[in-house]
Amino acid sequence: MINYSQVPSPCYVLEESRLIRNLEILSRVEKEADVKIICALKGYSMWSTFPLVGKYLAGATASSLNEAKLARNEMNREVHVFAPVYGDDEIDEILSLADHITFNSFSQWKRFKEKTQAAHVSAGIRVNPEFSTVETDLYNPCGKYSRLGVTLKEFKPEELDGIEGLHFHALCEQNADALAAVLKNFEERFGKWIPQMKWVNFGGGHHITRKDYDVDYLIRILKDFHKRYPHVQIIMEPGEAVGWQTGELVSTVEDIVHNEKDIAILNVSVSAHMPDCLEMPYRPTVIGAGNVSEKPYEYRLAGDTCLAGDVIGDYTFDKPLQVGDRIVFFDMIHYTMVKTTFFNGVKHPSIGIWTLDNRFKLVHQFTYEQFRDKL
Secondary structure (H helix, E strand, C coil), X not given: CCCHHHCCCXXXXXXXXXXXXXXXXXXXXXXXXXXXXXXXXXXXXXXXXXXXXXXXXXXXXXXXXXXXXXXXHHHCCEEEEECCCCCCCCHHHHHHHCCEEEECCHHHHHHHHHXXXXXXXXXXXXXXXXXXCCCCHHHCCCCCCCCCXXXXXXXXXXXXXXXXXXXXXXXXXXXXXXXXXXHHHHHHHHHHHHHXXXXXXXXXXXXXXXXXXXXXXXXXXXXXXXXXXXXXXXXXXXXXXXXXXXXXXXXXXXXXEECCCEEEEECCCHHHHCHHHHXXXXXXXXXXXXXXXXXXXXXXXXXXXXXXXXXXXXXXXXCCCCCCCEEEECXXXXXXXXXXXXXXXXXXXXXXXXXXXXXXXXXXXXXXXXXXHHC
8 A cells, every 4th residue: 555655746646556457357358358458548558567567468559659659669569559640751661660550530541541451450340329328528538520440421442442351449448238239339330340340449448446336247248259250359448447536646735825715725736737627527535625615624625737727626625734744645556647747837747656565766857858848
């Protein structure tokens, strides 16, 4: 268990034992269902842990040239790539790194078909099953007018020569029952072409490592698909499930001001360091804190940028907060570290690991030069 008093502030700190727990669950699914699970770097890119991740998972999936480089250089297992669009200035290098590549349209496939085949990279086309139970529009890949994936109406079977896989993605933080519903719609629309494929990618959004996730049901779903299409390789690419609840963001109270209510200003920013809280949106959990009226002392927790809306939320505590107190935000590794910015030039949280032998290891401390060079 992390001793937060030994962690610098601000800092993202991952607990190695919790990451291993997640990887063991994913590895069980891989083995029992005979599927490939690859880590989606858009959700989890903490590359200092890639040697460990690569011991359990088949590889990684990238959404850009930079992510493909990271996957190849730091994990060096299978590299799968999907991006909404590829450019002439990057496609050659992407193909030199990738084992699989998925195209978002038949026009992109036609544009880069010869290069892909010359590079001996397995090619797929992303399809849109036009069904999803994702409630947040921002995260719904199958929402109205979605640019992601080819709908049945726009599907071109005559262009499938050289295509070895179909790829769909319609989930976001969901259980196995959501996959079952999406898979039904996917097969109703595109099932006639599955037998001619070598692989089908079920995308991400599978919350496999969440406590209430029905792993046994997932394994049954995957095995049933294998029975229908015995020669087709199943690929899954969760990112959040890898980093789910593996670590925290440690911060410090730097000042307390009063404007009708007590406001604790921290050395972290929700807009710069926890942007997913604004996008999703969701209220992050603070270890040891309660909801409004739950505990005797209430504070609004706020960030250290000049943005007026850099406010995390209202929390209650057992005792009054003091300058120097640690405030620890739970579950801040997945879809948080990948989205941070240098907005306002405020100090960027360091990155560290709480190791299996119960010590803190600093992985990276950000510098002025990194802030400068970004601009």
